[in-house]
Amino acid sequence: MQEGGRLFYIGAGTSGRLGIVDASECPPTYGVPHGMVIGIIAGGDSAIRKAVEFAEDDENQAWKDLIQHEIGGLDTVIGIAASGTTPYVIGGLNAAQNEGLLTGSIVCNPGSPVARAAEFPVEVAVGPEFVTGSTRMKAGTAQKLVLNMISTSIMIKLGRVVGNRMVDMQLSNNKLVDRGTRMVMERTGYSFEEAQKLLLKFGSVRKAIDASPTQASPNPSEERE
Numbered sequence: 001m002q003e004g005g006r007l008f009y010i011g012a013g014t015s016g017r018l019g020i021v022d023a024s025e026c027p028p029t030y031g032v033p034h035g036m037v038i039g040i041i042a043g044g045d046s047a048i049r050k051a052v053e054f055a056e057d058d059e060n061q062a063w064k065d066l067i068q069h070e071i072g073g074l075d076t077v078i079g080i081a082a083s084g085t086t087p088y089v090i091g092g093l094n095a096a097q098n099e100g101l102l103t104g105s106i107v108c109n110p111g112s113p114v115a116r117a118a119e120f121p122v123e124v125a126v127g128p129e130f131v132t133g134s135t136r137m138k139a140g141t142a143q144k145l146v147l148n149m150i151s152t153s154i155m156i157k158l159g160r161v162v163g164n165r166m167v168d169m170q171l172s173n174n175k176l177v178d179r180g181t182r183m184v185m186e187r188t189g190y191s192f193e194e195a196q197k198l199l200l201k202f203g204s205v206r207k208a209i210d211a212s213p214t215q216a217s218p219n220p221s222e223e224r225e
Contacts, residue, residue: 001036001154005074008066009039010092012056014136015080015106015143016041017048022147030160031168031204037151040065042088055088062092071101078104078150082139084112084123093117106146108139122146167206171199180205188212 001007009019020039027034042061043052055061066077077096079089084107094117096103105118108126115121124146126138155161160168171177177199184195187209195208202208 001074001076001158003074005072005076006035006069007037007151007154008069008071008075008077009037009080009147010042010062010066010077010089011040011080012042012086012088013047013051014140015082015086015089018140018144018147019078019080020048022144022151026151026155028170028172029166030155030158031170032155032158032160038069040069042086056086057088059087059091059094062088063095066092066096071096071099073100076102076104078106079114079118080106080143080147081112081114082108082143084109084114086114089114090117104150106143108142162206165205167209168204171203180208184208184212188214190214 009023010016011019016039020041023037023039026032026037040062041047042058043055046052047055071077077093079093081089089105090113093103093105093114097117097119102120103118104120104122105114106122106124107114108124110123110125112123115123124142126142129137129139160166165183167183169176169180171180177196180199181192181196183205184190184199185192188195188198190198190212198208198212199205202211
């Protein structure tokens with residue numbers, strides 16, 4: 001991804017929705033472009049809100065969906081499937097492997113077909129669900145935790161986090177403007193009003209701090225290294 005590649009999540013049902021949630025949170029949280037992290041669900045976007053029956057059973061569809069995004073050699077595909085047996089995910093990972101792409105998976109059954117189809121499987125054995133077969137419970141929670149770790153680690157490596165601060169977050173509401181203002185205050189020693197004025201002028205925490213001559217700690221851009 002440091003060379004311009006993208007990250008794709010593929011999944012069906014709850015697993016697909018979790019991938020979409022994680023992907024959709026990356027631009028506002030880290031200021032990356034929409035399309036750097038992409039979640040794809042079996043059955044298309046309509047399946048986000050309403051289940052599309054049998055969509056997960058087509059082994060060829062995931063690769064067709066990925067082709068729609070002009071997937072290329074720098075891209076990475078992570079398949080998400082609690083059971084580890086979803087044909088949509090298996091087919092997508094196999095096709096990606098055949099094309100020489102980097103692949104990973106997140107499953108909750110060790111030794112599953114989805115895990116075997118990925119170069120880097122993450123297997124989280126959560127045990128039986130309280131309601132048998134309802135993988136949106138323990139399995140879904142575990143998958144979301146792993147997705148959080150993957151995307152957060154990537155964004156840290158890409159320099160989108162300074163210390164533990166989201167210095168490239170989008171200032172898309174008053175709460176985030178307030179949070180960004182306080183980050184600028186911490187790094188510059190400015191008053192709230194001065195920090196907010198600087199933040200709104202430059203449009204990002206990183207740029208506001210870089211522009212300040214009174215930084216209280218190292219330049220955020222330098223901490224990318």
